[in-house]
Amino acid sequence: MNSDSSGRIGRSADGNGRAARKTFGMHQGSGFLSTRQRRLAWLGFLLAAVQAPVSARLVDDSSWLFSLCVALMVATVIIADDAARRRPADAPSGE
Template sequence: MGTIGQRRIGRTGDGDPPISRQTFRVRSVGFLSERQRRFAWVGFLLAAFQAPLAAKLVDDASWFFAVVVALVVATVIIADDAERRRPETVDYPE
């Protein structure tokens, strides 16, 4: 309890813990699972390395397809990153 006039350290009042203790940061999940994300990175790297190699070895413009596939997969990875970094809404009890 303490002596008369001694200040009490900490929160006094209704006994509810502070709001900061009730919430904790949880990493939000994107729309890709970890396995799908890994495969997307592998696919992106394979397409990105295959395109210049095909451009050097083949006379036609079929290498451009690998560039387009790499750009599509990169867009999906970037969208998943944006979804993971989006802050979650928190309901504070009143």
């Protein structure tokens, strides 16, 4: 505990009762999808993911696999965009 008379919890190892300076988080990189494109991608993913099992139940052939492949491709794009958004803005894109 800090021996400061105000009762605040703080750093006590260095003997200085001053509050630590504020730090700023990393700047986030921007993805390659805009906000609207990202929302439409999520909508497309959800529609294709719901349509695949419904189609598999109602249709005798294997055409439902196409919906599943489309949903997986859209999910891959969303994941790649999310990874690009989480990368710091000054990080090289090749890593």
